[in-house]
Amino acid sequence: MDTRSLECFGTDPRARGVRVEVSPRQSYILAHEHFVYSEFTATNEGEALRLVFVSHEVRLTGHLLRRLETAIQTRELAWVAARPERYRGAQSERAFVSKLTINDLSLDHAEPTPANSDA
Numbered sequence: 001m002d003t004r005s006l007e008c009f010g011t012d013p014r015a016r017g018v019r020v021e022v023s024p025r026q027s028y029i030l031a032h033e034h035f036v037y038s039e040f041t042a043t044n045e046g047e048a049l050r051l052v053f054v055s056h057e058v059r060l061t062g063h064l065l066r067r068l069e070t071a072i073q074t075r076e077l078a079w080v081a082a083r084p085e086r087y088r089g090a091q092s093e094r095a096f097v098s099k100l101t102i103n104d105l106s107l108d109h110a111e112p113t114p115a116n117s118d119a
Helices: 066-072
Strands: 009-011 019-021 026-031 035-042 047-052 056-063 077-081 096-104
Touching: 009 035, 009 066, 019 056, 019 096, 035 066, 047 066, 047 077, 077 096
Parallel strands: 019 077
Antiparallel strands: 009 077, 019 026, 035 047, 047 056, 056 096
16 A cells, blocks of 8 residues: 655746646636735644735645745745545655645635545
């Protein structure tokens, strides 16, 4: 049995944008040039990272999300996806995204699109 945890993000120094995988059948690509700011918050329950682009807001919850924040800061974040909690390693030193939502800021009162991490 393979006990490796699934990757939740990838980096590439040549990345020109971030592919946000909402589900296996839906993704968005947001240009690094449209990145505005990030907001990191840590609580007893976990960590949250908010990535704001000109037209979209991406909200992530999980573990060791500072690594994703660093990757977006250096414009190396190539893709991000949420994974079911069962794929998180018990003592993993890898960043893990358990929940991902994306909101289109150009639409008034738009409902966020949640990622399907239960697949």
